[in-house]
Amino acid sequence: MTLSLSCFIGFRFSYGRSRRGMLSLIAVISTLGIAISIAVLIISLSAMNGFERELNQRVLAVVPHCEIEPVDQNWLQWKTALQIIEMVPGVAAAAPYITFTGLLESDSHKLAALQVKGVDTCLERRISSLSSYLQGSDWEKFLPGQSQVLLGKGVTERLHVNLGDWITMIVPYQNMEHKLSKPKYVRLQVTGILNFGGIRDYSLAYIPIIDAQKLLKIGNNITGIAIKAHQPFEAESLARQVGDRIDASVFLRSWISTYGYMYHDVQRIRTIIYLAIVLVIGVACFNIVSTLMMAVKDKCFEIAILRTLGAGDGLIRAIFMWYGVLLGGVVGSIIGISMGVLLSLKITSIMHVLEHLTGCRVLSGEIYFIDFLPAELQWFDVLMVFMASVALSLVATWYPARQAIRLQPAQVLSRQ
Structure with missing residues (x-):
């Protein structure tokens, strides 16, 4: 009351x-x-x-949670290391990749320098949702030996190119003595446009990993192995566990060191x-x-x-x-x-x-x-x-x- x-x-x-x-x-x-x-x-x-x-x-759906790169550039036993990595507790999947710097030039003479990444289309789908940022079946049509490239939306706007257009990729070439020689020129067709809605649209291009190996003349070698973790926020400790399992000198890197800020x-x-x-x-x-x-x-x-x-x-x-x-x-x-x-x-x-x-x-x-x-x-x-x-x-x-x-x-x- x-x-x-x-x-x-x-x-x-x-x-x-x-x-x-x-x-x-x-x-x-x-x-x-x-x-x-x-x-x-x-x-x-x-x-x-x-x-x-x-x-x-x-970010976490596209960026590898961990990356393993060899100290020695010749890593021909990476397939064995890939099997060992996938057996480590906490690892959801792993996939090889190749990275190098390229200069893209369109037919309108627009230039864009960016990082080019060679990926395995089958294994990459296991570690990232990269395919979800493409339209239709562009990812399924992304095959080696077809002179194809995937570009971010920001790169296509900077180069003034559209889907289906051809561009020229200029790649600096290093010989066995690590001396720069005449760069390579290769014609590629834009078969997919990635729309991340951020800075990655302006900094990355993707080609099949087999094409990257042929372009760089590195045989079966790769740059490193990307890892997807069950617990992304435990990526640093997982990277150390993976490094302990691999019988090789490697660099360990996690998404926390690059995007953790x-x-x-x-x-x-x-x-x-x-x-x-x-x-x-x-x-x-x-x-x-x-x-x-x-x-x-x-x-x-x-x-x-x-x-x-x-x-x-x-x-x-x-x-x-x-x-x-x-x-x-x-x-x-x-x-x-x-x-x-x-x-x-x-x-x-x-x-x-x-x-x-x-x-x-x-x-x-x-x-x-x-x-x-x-x-x-x-x-x-x-x-x-x-x-x-x-x-x-x-x-x-x-x-x-x-x-x-x-x-x-x-x-x-x-x-x-």
């Missing part, structure tokens, strides 16, 4: 008429301040979730945002303190009457606690969560529209691993923000409620 009565009176205090119009204005400003703070925090958390999702899907940056920013949740909403809740202090003065006559009718300290305290919670923790939170959820679900489309109108790219694919602003709404984050808002609004009511309890009914009523 006391709880329902205090809630009812607190609701009337919050949304009933006030003797001072300024009090209503300050209450509205306080509510909007909390709402905007909550909306911004939900959008920020959704953006961080989106970056983490894209990191897992676009992205994941750490996302986690660091997420931690900062969690801290900002408390600080920003806490600052907004200071407005509730000033609003409630003005409400105590505005409602002193009503408080005195309640005291005369027998209301105790607990009831008066509960009334102003409900007043503050309804003002900021409930109404402000609901408005802020509604705004944040709606904008988080549409933030990618909104940014595309703004980029189209302004002509400026927020995230350039030539610099970042994605070229759009992602967002993924998680209801746990929404619940956490709501609970933090309610808790801080509740804390903000303590001092005003204490001042309301100290009011003397006789002194207040004698002034009326």
